[in-house]
Amino acid sequence: MGVTDGSDTSAPFTPICPECTFRQDRHETAGHQYILLELGYELPAHDLPADQLWVVRADGKAVNLAGLDSPEGARYRIPHRLICPCGEPPPDNMPALKALWDYNSGLAACFHPPAAEAG
Numbered sequence: 785m786g787v788t789d790g791s792d793t794s795a796p797f798t799p800i801c802p803e804c805t806f807r808q809d810r811h812e813t814a815g816h817q818y819i820l821l822e823l824g825y826e827l828p829a830h831d832l833p834a835d836q837l838w839v840v841r842a843d844g845k846a847v848n849l850a851g852l853d854s855p856e857g858a859r860y861r862i863p864h865r866l867i868c869p870c871g872e873p874p875p876d877n878m879p880a881l882k883a884l885w886d887y888n889s890g891l892a893a894c895f896h897p898p899a900a901e902a903g
């Protein structure tokens with residue numbers, strides 16, 4: 785429903801988030817795009833959006849396994865944009881992501897201005 789798979793052709797060439805400047809893991813996807821994955825964290829499927837089940841294969845390519853059966857105990861990488869402190873906070877029904885976003889927000893010097901009023 786209007787949610788992309790998180791890959792992006794315009795990702796930077798360095799593995800640094802252009803918004804919060806945090807170092808990330810940058811991986812090519814099967815579609816020859818690139819995605820920034822959060823360093824050091826993996827979550828079980830139930831803590832992630834159903835369409836964001838990323839793994840990094842042995843060849844270094846990031847693959848989104850959304851729509852496939854999730855094996856017992858499987859853990860997945862987290863697309864950085866879901867918890868970038870310069871982006872929107874995750875929804876309340878994603879408490880693990882929200883906690884990581886909160887943690888990142890404490891580390892980044894992002895300024896969160898109130899939404900600009902139109903007009």
Ligand SMILES: [Zn+2]
Pocket residue numbers: 801802803804805806864868869870
């Ligand atoms: Zn970021």
